[in-house]
Amino acid sequence: MLERVLPAEQDYEEYRVAAGPFDSTLPPVVEELKVEARRRGLWNLFLPDWSGISQLDYAGLAEVTGWSLHLAPEATNGQAPDTGNMELLHLFGTPAQQERWLEPLREGRIRSGFSMTEPDVASSDATNIETSIVRDGDEYVINGRKWWTSGAADPRCALLIVMGKTDPDAERHRQQSMVLVPTDTPGVTIVRDVPVFGRHDQHGHCEIRYDDVRVPVDHLLGGEGEGFALAQARLGPGRIHHCMRALGAAERALGLMVARASERVAFGRPLADQGVVHEQVAESRIAIDQARLLCRHAARTIDLHGNKAAASLVAEAKVAVPRVALEVIDRAIQVHGGAGVSDDVPLAAMYGWHRAMRIFDGPDEVHRRAIARTELRLAGR
Known part of the structure; x- marks a missing residue:
């Protein structure tokens, strides 16, 4: 590094x-x-x-x-x-x-996208998705509209994993399936790369249309009706990995804050001598270390007992870690003054991404709901 x-x-x-x-x-x-x-x-x-x-x-x-x-x-x-x-x-x-x-x-030769979220429904509940996957002989026919398919703008993106409904009449969590769709399949249209707070990431976060897209039945991932379960299996480790990386961003922001406070003079003395800056630095260090312990506790639980046993801890980390990262980055922006909101330092871009993190892979509200349900169930409620 x-x-x-x-x-x-x-x-x-x-x-x-x-x-x-x-x-x-x-x-x-x-x-x-x-x-x-x-x-x-x-x-x-x-x-x-x-x-x-x-x-x-x-x-x-x-x-x-x-x-x-x-x-x-x-x-x-x-x-x-x-x-x-x-x-x-x-x-x-x-x-x-x-x-x-x-x-x-x-081998790192191609990239891929995960096409689940839809603009027309509340995708925080994955059972809401409306994209249809209908079997027609030896093929599946896909129709629907997705967005926030990260990676799809990259010219190396060769594969889209698409989640849709194969059986709308089945039990609620057995209606969905996942299929593997090559990006060059006829009917796949990348409509646009959606910016995050005005910024376009290199690999993109795309809106995609699937119009009568046909793939062979052997492109089904897992079995029919297993899409929701597969999504949960995918998101467990993925969420904790996002949280781990967010801790790194918080540490970098704290490092930038300390460096700026040490070198910048205001009212006759370095910012690092100001009591308010002391408080910002101290609170940042405390919050990062607390969040790191939660994240590591979740990771250790996955190692020992699996994703399901760690679900509530992962949910806690997914709420707590982006919140801490945003708090620390915001303090660092404040200490940098005008430079903090410019692109001369990476703080503005870091803030935008980690604010979005409170929404992707499940919004805070959904994770808090899951945490509360776990606590109430443990209490016999």
Whole structure:
């Protein structure tokens, strides 16, 4: 991170500025970092079956990559949504599906998208989705409209995992299925890349139309009616990984805050001598350390007892960690003054992404509801 990734950020940003906000090609410096990461053995660390390390081990590594969210996760092949998609293919894919899609994802040769969220329904409840997946002989026909399909704007994106309804009359959580859709399939239209607080991320967060899209029945992931269960299996580790990276962003913001306070003079003395800054630094350190312990507790529970046993802890982390990250980033912005809201420092971009994190992978309200239900059930209510 210190020797290669952070120094590469300027090259990354200069490439993106020169290419323009609607260009989704990967800055070449990231491919250079991928070669270096593989040389050092820092590759596919997110999946214990491949890396040989635990979720708790990975927590610290993921946090460090969160210091440079646009570069470090992809440099180590640990970027969303590919990690979650690789886990799905690893756990539920057929040998043919794994050969065609998992291996190139594992090697970092392609990217993928996870197409679940829809603009016309409240997708915080995945049973709401309206996209239809209808079997017609040896094919499935897909019709629907999705958005926030991250990764789909990248020209390397070769696969979309699409969730839709195969049986609207089935039990509520058995109506959905997932199918594997190559991005070049006729009827797949990437409508636009949706900006996050006015910013276009390199790989994009896309609105997509599926108009009579046909794929062979062997593109079904898992079985019919298993889509909701697969989504939950995918989101468990994915949520905690997001939280781990958010801790890294909070640490970087605190570091920037301390550096700025130490070098900036106001009213005759450094900002670091001001009592209000002392309070901001101290509260940030306390909050980060508390959030880290919660995150690691959740990761350790996954290691020992599995995703289901850790569900409530993961929900707690998903609420608490982005909240802490936003608080720390906001304090750092304030200490930086006008520079904090500019693009001369990364704080504004960091704030926008972590504010969005309170919505994606389930909004805070849904996670708080799940936490409360767990507590009430444990109390016999």
